[in-house]
Amino acid sequence: MHRNDWHYPTSIRAGAGRVNELADACRVTGIQRPLLITDSFLGSTDMIARAVEDCRSQLGHCGLFDRVK
Template identity: 50%
Template sequence: MSSLPSVNWSYPTAVRFGAGRIKELPDAVKAAGMSNPLLVTDPGLASLPMVADAIASLEAAGLKAAVF
């Protein structure tokens, strides 16, 4: 019986958090080279105002955003 190898994943990514940081989202998306960002969340969070605010800020910056 063979065993699966041990693997370490390292995916460097910036984590930004704190009050008011959502206003930085359009600049972060543009810096990543995106023009059609997809916001992936669950149904409970999708209905919260913060998701609507995120989408509104992206669209106000000329980015075509979608929620899944």
């Protein structure tokens, strides 16, 4: 998969491994207490667990809401 960046109407990062940039993206935009919002299926995956843990270790906080239906 190619790595891409979009900036309209908001910045979107897509591609393999880009979730590893989440804490840095939060810092750049001034987000101190991110909240990841997803459904229960994705919320139970290792990818989301790693993203939440990475944000918590780097930013001190990361919330998860995984009840989207």
